[in-house]
Amino acid sequence: MIRFTDVSKAFGAVQAVSELTLTVENGTVCVLIGPSGCGKSTTLRMINRLIEPDSGTIEVDEVALRDYDPAELRLRTGYVIQSVGLLPHMSVWQNIALVPRLLKWTRNRRMDRADELLDLVGLDPATYREKYPRQLSGGEAQRVGVARALAADPPYLLMDEPFGAVDPLTRGVLQQAFKEIQARLKKTVVLVTHDLDEAMFLGDRIAVMKEGRLRQFGTSAELLIQPADDFVADFEGTDRMIRLLNTVPLKSLTGWNGTGSPTLRDALNELLQSGSATVYVVHPDGRGEHLDFEGIRRMVKP
Amino acid sequence: MIRKLRRPAILTVLLVATVVPTVYEPVAKILFPFESAYVYPRIPMLQLLGQHVVLSGIATAAAALVGMLVGIIVTRPRGVSLIPLVRDLAALAQTVPPVAVLVLAVPLFGFGTKPTVFALFLFSLLPILGNTITGLQQIDSGLLEASTAMGMRPWRRLVLTELPLAAPVIIAGVRTAAVISVGTATIGATIGAGGLGVVIIAGLVRDNLAFITAGALSAAMVALLVDWGFQMLTDRFIDLSS
Numbered sequence: 108m109i110r111f112t113d114v115s116k117a118f119g120a121v122q123a124v125s126e127l128t129l130t131v132e133n134g135t136v137c138v139l140i141g142p143s144g145c146g147k148s149t150t151l152r153m154i155n156r157l158i159e160p161d162s163g164t165i166e167v168d169e170v171a172l173r174d175y176d177p178a179e180l181r182l183r184t185g186y187v188i189q190s191v192g193l194l195p196h197m198s199v200w201q202n203i204a205l206v207p208r209l210l211k212w213t214r215n216r217r218m219d220r221a222d223e224l225l226d227l228v229g230l231d232p233a234t235y236r237e238k239y240p241r242q243l244s245g246g247e248a249q250r251v252g253v254a255r256a257l258a259a260d261p262p263y264l265l266m267d268e269p270f271g272a273v274d275p276l277t278r279g280v281l282q283q284a285f286k287e288i289q290a291r292l293k294k295t296v297v298l299v300t301h302d303l304d305e306a307m308f309l310g311d312r313i314a315v316m317k318e319g320r321l322r323q324f325g326t327s328a329e330l331l332i333q334p335a336d337d338f339v340a341d342f343e344g345t346d347r348m349i350r351l352l353n354t355v356p357l358k359s360l361t362g363w364n365g366t367g368s369p370t371l372r373d374a375l376n377e378l379l380q381s382g383s384a385t386v387y388v389v390h391p392d393g394r395g396e397h398l399d400f401e402g403i404r405r406m407v408k409p
Numbered sequence: 410m411i412r413k414l415r416r417p418a419i420l421t422v423l424l425v426a427t428v429v430p431t432v433y434e435p436v437a438k439i440l441f442p443f444e445s446a447y448v449y450p451r452i453p454m455l456q457l458l459g460q461h462v463v464l465s466g467i468a469t470a471a472a473a474l475v476g477m478l479v480g481i482i483v484t485r486p487r488g489v490s491l492i493p494l495v496r497d498l499a500a501l502a503q504t505v506p507p508v509a510v511l512v513l514a515v516p517l518f519g520f521g522t523k524p525t526v527f528a529l530f531l532f533s534l535l536p537i538l539g540n541t542i543t544g545l546q547q548i549d550s551g552l553l554e555a556s557t558a559m560g561m562r563p564w565r566r567l568v569l570t571e572l573p574l575a576a577p578v579i580i581a582g583v584r585t586a587a588v589i590s591v592g593t594a595t596i597g598a599t600i601g602a603g604g605l606g607v608v609i610i611a612g613l614v615r616d617n618l619a620f621i622t623a624g625a626l627s628a629a630m631v632a633l634l635v636d637w638g639f640q641m642l643t644d645r646f647i648d649l650s651s
Contacts, residue, residue: 155558182560192555196573205569209560255559 108133109154109263109295114163115319116149123149125319127163131312133262134293138310140300141342146319147299151265154297155184167263182206185256185294189268191248193240199225199251200236206259224254229284246277253285257292266298270305282308283367303343307353315339328354351407361387375403417637424630427623428454437619447619449608458627460603464522465590468529472590473583476534480541480579481567492542503535507593511600525597525604532593533586540582544575577643584639591632595624605631 109131116124124146131137139147152158153165156177165172172180185206193202201208203224204217212220222232228250240248249270256264269285270278282305289296289309300306306313307327314324315338323335331351334340343350352372360369362377369388377386378400385397396402426432430448437447448454476499483491507528514524548571556570572579598606605628612620 157554157558178560178562180560181558186555186558188551188555188558190551192551192558194552194556194570194574206559209565 108166108168109137109297110166111150112164112166114150114153114160114165116146116153116158116160122319124153124160127319127321129314129321129324131295131297133295135311136289136296136298136309138298138300138306138313139316140303140306140313141316141322142301144318145316147314147316148267150316151267151297151299154263154265155181155186182209182259183261183263185258185261185264187252187256187264187266187269189271191240191252191272193243193248193251193255195240197239198236199238199240199243202240202251203255203258205255206261210259220258221254224257225251227257227288228254230254244277245273246281249273249277249281250284253288257288257294262295264294264296266296268300269298271300271302278305285309286367303350307350315342326354348407352403355406356391358389358391358393360389371403371406374398375400378403417634420630420634420637424627424634427627427630428458430454433623437622440622441619444617444619446617449611449620449623451611452603452607454605454608454623454627457603457605457607457624458631461591461594461605461628461631464525464597464602464604465529465587465594468526468594469533469583469587469590471526471530472533472537472586475530476537476582476586477541477579480538480545484542484545485563496539496542499535499538502531505531507532507596508599511596515600520601522597522602524600525594525602529590529593529597533590536585536589537579537582540578540585541575544578544582545571547578548574580639580643584636584643587635587639588632591628591635595628 111127111129114124114127115122123144127146127150129137129150139150141147149158153160154167154172156172156175167175167180193199194205197205200218200221203221204212207217207220218236221236225232225235230247230250235243235247235251240251243251249272253269256266270281273281286309298306298309310327312324312326313330315322315330315335317338323330323339328351330339331343331347331354334343334347340347349372352375353370355371357369357371357374360374360377362381363369363373365373374386374388378398385399385402387395387397389395398406426436430453433454434447437444441447449457479495482488483495510528510531511524514527518524518527552570552574553566556566561569594602594604595606595609597604598610605624608620608624609628612618612622612624
């Protein structure tokens with residue numbers, strides 16, 4: 108658990124974070140989102156003490172951050188950044204095995220672990236382990252970045268716009284891959300992004316920030332149904348109801364052949380596309396139903 | 410591979426030709442038919458070559474050690490304010506001609522090897538120190554932050570991230586210093602440090618072109634061989650890192 112209590116941080120005259128109070132539960136993904144300069148990256152970087160707060164306390168596992176040795180803390184906090192930060196003079200496997208190396212694992216154990224992680228992030232170990240970062244595409248490098256952050260199996264994962272530097276198609280693939288990995292590993296993740304779709308797709312809870320202040324903290328559905336103020340509503344855009352459809356998962360949808368699992372939005376799309384009066388959906392609880400437009404409307408606005 | 414070795418092979422052959430009397434003498438007779446002597450009689454060329462290599466080698470190694478150490482210290486957070494001062498001092502050391510340093514060093518160290526090594530050391534310091542500072546400062550700050558964020562303490566970060574990334578630039582500095590040292594070491598002969606300069610000076614005094622050529626040519630070959638050696642080292646480093 109990561110808990111911020113009344114945390115403030117200023118850089119000169121600029122108040123980057125103001126009186127932030129926020130709790131990230133174990134095993135969940137908390138997304139920090141907001142316009143540039145809203146303090147989201149500063150907030151993230153205070154968690155591994157790259158930045159020290161001016162006032163307030165941050166606790167990890169009920170222990171105040173200032174009681175941790177920074178290097179020890181960072182060894183158990185995976186960190187993924189947009190520019191990836193892979194060391195160019197080390198091969199892929201050496202990069203992945205960096206934190207295990209700092210933890211003094213044996214070479215064999217490190218190599219095995221690197222292979223394991225390459226598998227996990229969907230890269231073939233035999234092809235990739237000896238490559239150097241400059242030989243990788245943006246998407247591959249980003250996967251290696253995630254693998255490196257997970258190498259020593261840290262309970263916490265900090266991600267600063269991890270999928271920001273790749274093309275939209277690759278980004279979608281990486282988001283899906285990350286969602287699957289997170290479903291298996293159940294890390295406590297804090298992720299910074301400015302992409303609302305990404306936030307709603309990956310985040311269990313979303314913290315909307317503006318000018319250093321937390322404006323709303325909740326699930327995507329909560330944010331969409333009841334935006335706390337005009338700023339949050341504006342930030343969510345004019346297609347809020349369409350986004351809301353995305354937050355309603357379905358177990359299956361007849362006629363649909365996308366990847367991952369379908370949502371109510373896919374059902375609406377199917378309805379519009381097929382021209383028939385209803386689509387057949389199965390809800391996560393196993394209940395099957397023929398849905399028409401009115402049925403879809405009722406599900407998001409009872 | 411054979412292509413790669415062509416250059417050092419030619420250099421080595423030329424070097425051997427100038428230092429081995431039985432090879433040099435007949436060639437010099439053709440080139441300089443009117444000289445009274447062709448091979449420096451007092452000290453064997455091979456011995457002078459050895460002295461030369463030792464002189465410039467010690468000076469470069471000492472400069473590398475001090476230059477890198479100071480370069481590392483001043484690029485640490487606490488030392489950054491010293492960088493302009495250190496750079497100026499090193500530049501000053503290089504603007505004073507080595508001959509002047511020799512003259513000033515003799516009263517301190519006496520004649521012979523010591524003042525020569527000292528002059529060469531001062532002269533080699535700037536390229537190594539300057540490149541160490543530049544190499545360490547030019548590293549992408551994102552990589553440094555990523556290293557810290559992964560849990561590296563300052564010392565680990567220096568060894569695992571900073572020095573390897575700065576290595577090509579640092580090696581280039583040592584290479585320049587080594588080549589300068591080999592070239593400049595010839596002046597050591599003026600204060601009795603030995604080396605290949607001895608033959609050159611003897612040639613100048615006796616107006617003997619065969620001596621001058623032997624000394625100058627062999628010193629030049631050593632310098633080029635050293636340069637080639639560092640080239641190999643740099644290539645190897647780039648192979649490893651990319």
